Amino acid sequence: MVSDLLLAAILYRAVRGRFLKVYGCFYLYLAAVLSADLIRAYLAAVRTSAAYALGYWISELALAVVGFGVTWEVYRHAMNAFDGARRMARAVFTALLLTVIVRAVFQLKDGLGALGRTTLELERNLQVLQAVLLIALVSLIAHYQLALSRNLRFLLSGYGLYLVGSIISRTLRLESDQSHAAWWALPSQFEYCATLVIWFAGFWSCTPDPVPELDMERDYEWVANQTMKAFGRLRHHVVQSWRSS
Amino acid sequence: MNLVLIFGVAAVLLLLLWAVARRQNEEAAGPPDPSEYLVRLPPPALLAKCFAVEDVRFAASLGSRPVLQLLLRERKRLALQWLRLTRAEARRLYRLHVRSARHAPDLQPSAEGRLLVHFGLFLLVYHMMTGLVLFYGPLRAQALIRSIESLANVLSALGGRIGEIVAPASVASASVVPGR
Numbered sequence: 001m002v003s004d005l006l007l008a009a010i011l012y013r014a015v016r017g018r019f020l021k022v023y024g025c026f027y028l029y030l031a032a033v034l035s036a037d038l039i040r041a042y043l044a045a046v047r048t049s050a051a052y053a054l055g056y057w058i059s060e061l062a063l064a065v066v067g068f069g070v071t072w073e074v075y076r077h078a079m080n081a082f083d084g085a086r087r088m089a090r091a092v093f094t095a096l097l098l099t100v101i102v103r104a105v106f107q108l109k110d111g112l113g114a115l116g117r118t119t120l121e122l123e124r125n126l127q128v129l130q131a132v133l134l135i136a137l138v139s140l141i142a143h144y145q146l147a148l149s150r151n152l153r154f155l156l157s158g159y160g161l162y163l164v165g166s167i168i169s170r171t172l173r174l175e176s177d178q179s180h181a182a183w184w185a186l187p188s189q190f191e192y193c194a195t196l197v198i199w200f201a202g203f204w205s206c207t208p209d210p211v212p213e214l215d216m217e218r219d220y221e222w223v224a225n226q227t228m229k230a231f232g233r234l235r236h237h238v239v240q241s242w243r244s245s
Numbered sequence: 246m247n248l249v250l251i252f253g254v255a256a257v258l259l260l261l262l263w264a265v266a267r268r269q270n271e272e273a274a275g276p277p278d279p280s281e282y283l284v285r286l287p288p289p290a291l292l293a294k295c296f297a298v299e300d301v302r303f304a305a306s307l308g309s310r311p312v313l314q315l316l317l318r319e320r321k322r323l324a325l326q327w328l329r330l331t332r333a334e335a336r337r338l339y340r341l342h343v344r345s346a347r348h349a350p351d352l353q354p355s356a357e358g359r360l361l362v363h364f365g366l367f368l369l370v371y372h373m374m375t376g377l378v379l380f381y382g383p384l385r386a387q388a389l390i391r392s393i394e395s396l397a398n399v400l401s402a403l404g405g406r407i408g409e410i411v412a413p414a415s416v417a418s419a420s421v422v423p424g425r
Contacts, residue, residue: 084346084347084348084349084350085347085352087349087350091354124251128254134258135261138258139261141265144346145340145344145347148265153266160258160262161259163255164255164258164259167251167255168255171251171252175248220353223345223346224346224353226342227339230338231338231364233284233286234284234338235367238370238374241292241327
């Protein structure tokens with residue numbers, strides 16, 4: 001109930017502030033979460049428990065897939081003003097996705113079940129994949145020292161913490177003998193509410209993405225050559241100094 | 246999926262998020278100044294002082310063990326400081342490149358990878374030399390480096406000679422085959 005209220009409040013702020021389109025994929029994800037909650041509430045009240053279970057797992061799986069949109073949103077906003085970092089991110093993502101696809105193809109040889117014996121496991125595996133993509137993205141942000149807007153910082157922190165918490169709790173649940181126990185819903189509810197509080201604070205208003213102060217004065221080849229030469233001089237200096245002193 | 250891998254992914258993501266959040270609070274670096282591209286090397290005189298044998302001889306002639314030990318300790322400290330300054334310069338240069346390259350529309354991921362490997366190799370050499378200085382002191386480390394270098398030269402010369410012997414033979418046999 002609290003989480004639904006927070007979700008509605010975040011969406012309301014975006015509609016009121018007219019920045020729904022600025023973070024389109026993110027708000028689509030939130031709308032999907034809210035819709036899933038409403039569908040589940042309807043199924044719980046009106047339909048049988050079997051129908052609820054089916055609806056629950058289908059919606060969980062769909063949300064795990066829509067969640068990739070949040071990673072995409074971070075990528076789009078963080079790399080927008082940085083052509084070089086964007087090129088690098090594209091190369092890293094392509095390599096990562098190719099690796100994952102090749103691995104999945106090899107696993108599919110053993111049958112579909114190898115990707116995840118249960119829906120819970122498949123969902124957890126999808127979240128691990130998202131976490132790997134997010135690791136690549138955050139590494140590039142840290143490496144190129146990209147400035148992030150307030151919205152993006154909160155989006156990244158909230159989603160990252162949610163992924164970490166969710167992966168850990170789902171893994172422990174899968175490993176436990178009582179994976180169907182009702183109390184397993186508690187940690188996921190807590191993670192979810194904490195994430196929504198972070199997003200609520202971060203998306204109170206829309207902040208523009210930081211614009212770099214200056215474009216690159218020289219071309220990339222010149223800069224790369226200068227750095228290579230500088231490294232060469234430094235290496236030569238270290239070796240020569242110890243050899244001839 | 247492997248449990249260690251899953252928890253590892255979660256831990257790495259958490260660490261990276263923390264690092265990014267911490268870095269975002271620091272002031273963002275502006276565009277690089279052309280003068281920043283100059284390599285600022287640590288003074289060679291500092292290192293020359295570490296290797297001066299005369300000072301060691303003089304301290305030894307005094308016959309005081311604590312004085313000699315103090316001199317050797319200070320030498321080690323100076324040599325380590327010199328190495329640290331060199332590493333700081335390498336880091337500065339790499340950060341400068343990253344600051345410039347992030348805007349480049351023609352950035353080449355392969356060139357970035359090569360540069361990262363170069364930087365990694367430099368750090369590897371740095372850590373090896375630091376280890377040598379820590380364990381053996383600057384004087385012995387220098388002697389060791391010279392020995393390794395002369396050994397490498399001997400190996401390279403031997404390799405060259407073997408190559409000279411083998412290459413003409415293989416060229417000759419290769420030229421014989423088509424005409425068989």
